[in-house]
Amino acid sequence: MDDVTERDAFLHIAPELIMFLPVSRRRESQPITPDGSSTLGHHVESVGIPLTEVGPMTVGSCGVSPSYLPEPGDVVRVEAVPRPQQLPAEPRFLLDVHLGTLARRLRLLGIDTAYHNDMDDPSLVIQANEEHRVLVTQDRGLLRRRALWLGAYVRGSRPDDQLRDLLGRFAPPLRPWTRCTACNGELSPVSKHEVAPLLEAGTRRTYDVYGRCHDCGQIYWHGAHSERLRHIVRSAQEWAGSHGAVRP
Structure with missing residues (x-):
């Protein structure tokens, strides 16, 4: 496993999204290193998951958006997009x-x-x-x-x-x-x-x-x-x- 420090946060990846991770890193828990400028969306994509496939994300009991800036010690739950996915109109x-x-x-x-x-x-x-x-x-x-x-x-x-x-x-x-x-x-x-x-x-x-x-x-x-x-x-x-x- 990657070296983890007290400055890290963690992404807890839903099972449906594990397939997007590199084979060598297909684990539910993914350490990330917050830097005060990289958004949560950037971190999620950097581990291999397109944001189009991501549903609700939460830190503790609070929902967060892709623009959220992770902090050291955060544990972010990253869920898959709900099915059926709701769209504003009939899908085309x-x-x-x-x-x-x-x-x-x-x-x-x-x-x-x-x-x-x-x-x-x-x-x-x-x-x-x-x-x-x-x-x-x-x-x-x-x-x-x-x-x-x-x-x-x-x-x-x-x-x-x-x-x-x-x-x-x-x-x-x-x-x-x-x-x-x-x-x-x-x-x-x-x-x-x-x-x-x-x-x-x-x-x-x-x-x-x-x-x-x-x-x-x-x-x-x-x-x-x-x-x-x-x-x-x-x-x-x-x-x-x-x-x-x-x-x-």
Whole structure:
């Protein structure tokens, strides 16, 4: 363990946040050295935890903010952000370039999700701020950008796990089959007659119910991949329902 002196204070890290610490320092109690100018937020980030993942912080029975200046002997309890996380409005998301599969699954569930496979970090922050979207990423450096209004680290290496983590954290309303998985636009029913000239002959013969994206014009029908997509939707709905991870 690091050398500890009477000038030190301590961060007591919630179990959910231990994963952000370097492997060699994954302990609940983290000594810090107050210097009269470094804020609590700085100390928390210096041990590896993005402030986007931090909930209430307390010294004794008193709540403190990230701007608090720790004093020698302080014991600061650092909790994880409460779940579901409360936002001023229904959550809308912007995913970074590495989360394309998750973006398509969120759109499949009718969740407003922006995604670009060629956008750099500064542009992501600008869009998230301008559109009040939660920036979702596994890039801790991106979450530490001071200009970012709100971000979230998504846990898991598989899209299934990432989806459940996001549903558990934000409990967004689920409205399956209402968004374009290609561009995030809203879908509306459209008559077979109206879209018939745009369809392959086999599709026209086989399917009668269609939807079209308001933004990009993509046409949708329940085709060969429908069962796989229905399974994704059912699994998400069942998981969210059993974990209380859905808003009315």
